[in-house]
Amino acid sequence: MSQVLIESVSAVIVDLPTIRPHKLAMHTMQQQTLVVIRVRCSDGLEGIGESTTIGGLAYGNESPESIKQNIDSHLGPLLVGQDSANINAAMLRLDKAAKGNTFAKSGLESALLDAQGKRLGLAVSELLGGRVRDSLEVAWTLASGDTTKDIAEAEQMLDLRRHRIFKLKIGANPVSQDLKHVIAIKQALGERASVRVDVNQGWDESQAIRACQVLGDNGIDLIEQPISRINRAGQVRLNQRSPAPIMADESIESVEDAFSLAADGAASVFALKIAKNGGPRAVLRTAQIAESAGIALYGGTMLEGAIGTLASAHAFVTLRQLTWGTELFGPLLLTEEIVTEAPVYRDFALQMPRTPGLGLTLDEERLAFFARK
Numbered sequence: 461m462s463q464v465l466i467e468s469v470s471a472v473i474v475d476l477p478t479i480r481p482h483k484l485a486m487h488t489m490q491q492q493t494l495v496v497i498r499v500r501c502s503d504g505l506e507g508i509g510e511s512t513t514i515g516g517l518a519y520g521n522e523s524p525e526s527i528k529q530n531i532d533s534h535l536g537p538l539l540v541g542q543d544s545a546n547i548n549a550a551m552l553r554l555d556k557a558a559k560g561n562t563f564a565k566s567g568l569e570s571a572l573l574d575a576q577g578k579r580l581g582l583a584v585s586e587l588l589g590g591r592v593r594d595s596l597e598v599a600w601t602l603a604s605g606d607t608t609k610d611i612a613e614a615e616q617m618l619d620l621r622r623h624r625i626f627k628l629k630i631g632a633n634p635v636s637q638d639l640k641h642v643i644a645i646k647q648a649l650g651e652r653a654s655v656r657v658d659v660n661q662g663w664d665e666s667q668a669i670r671a672c673q674v675l676g677d678n679g680i681d682l683i684e685q686p687i688s689r690i691n692r693a694g695q696v697r698l699n700q701r702s703p704a705p706i707m708a709d710e711s712i713e714s715v716e717d718a719f720s721l722a723a724d725g726a727a728s729v730f731a732l733k734i735a736k737n738g739g740p741r742a743v744l745r746t747a748q749i750a751e752s753a754g755i756a757l758y759g760g761t762m763l764e765g766a767i768g769t770l771a772s773a774h775a776f777v778t779l780r781q782l783t784w785g786t787e788l789f790g791p792l793l794l795t796e797e798i799v800t801e802a803p804v805y806r807d808f809a810l811q812m813p814r815t816p817g818l819g820l821t822l823d824e825e826r827l828a829f830f831a832r833k
């Protein structure tokens with residue numbers, strides 16, 4: 461078989477409305493911005509990928525605009541003319557020429573996997589070695605900023621059998637106010653739901669010591685990134701003394717970060733995110749580090765739309781154990797879709813397609829409508 465070459469790479473910024481404002485410690489989202497990547501190959505096939513972050517530069521080192529610019533100017537041209545079926549060689553070429561840029565690389569790796577899956581008639585999870593489950597439990601984030609509204613939203617999700625795990629975004633308000641908010645929600649939901657918090661680095665160690673104790677004593681199951689990713693020694697100390705497990709999220713900006721966190725004993729759970737590792741294959745390297753170190757896994761999100769969500773999910777369904785489930789609810793936070801068939805959520809879980817590639821088709825009209833001009 462003659463080589464199939466990459467003919468073009470393009471990136472388009474897409475702004476989509478959210479069902480409500482989504483309040484995080486560092487940013488309130490009024491909409492979500494996706495970067496949709498298309499890789500066209502000489503056999504006429506196209507792979508699609510997504511590189512999405514939260515709040516411009518509020519969350520990470522890459523913004524939608526920088527992702528597009530770096531793909532257009534640097535990463536895309538490096539791929540054009542390369543063998544589209546050799547994903548190892550393509551990603552190695554990018555890693556040699558470009559430091560970091562894991563969000564941009566993740567969308568490109570996803571698109572290459574999508575194209576290769578379509579070519580071979582295999583779902584991306586099969587390309588990654590094969591799935592060991594067909595669905596993934598999905599948590600919902602309560603982040604309206606209002607305790608009563610959050611409780612009503614959780615009750616609705618339980619009634620619909622859509623979610624029974626809730627993550628509360630805290631860290632922006634005074635600690636005592638946040639703790640009152642969390643305890644009120646846990647008391648309202650009781651044993652019907654798992655309640656967890658994500659502080660998004662909002663506390664310092666002196667605040668976190670007491671807050672983690674209170675959260676653990678009040679039945680909160682998991683505490684995500686309570687303090688700054690920079691304060692490694694503090695994370696190690698908190699991980700030793702918190703009664704509820706500590707999960708690393710922002711602390712992992714690469715596979716190498718995952719290794720050093722594991723070596724230091726800085727968390728007992730890792731949030732896996734394709735965007736922060738450089739793609740669905742890269743995130744599995746972090747998962748392997750965690751598994752070897754006895755660290756539990758959670759399938760994280762950067763609130764991607766359907767493409768990034770399924771790219772993540774295809775990697776996560778290959779994992780032996782996801783003790784803490786996933787939060788792959790991004791498409792449900794959006795009021796609009798840019799694919800012809802939205803991912804299916806049923807019985808508290810995302811149901812995985814078996815169709816070739818990621819299992820998605822772009823809706824060209826809707827994509828053109830929502831693409832930033």
Ligand code: MUC
Nearest residue numbers: 601658709761762763787
């Ligand atoms: C984060 O920090 O985990 C994931 C879910 C959500 O609501 O925000 C994101 C980012």
Ligand code: MG
Nearest residue numbers: 658684685709
């Ligand atoms: Mg987080």
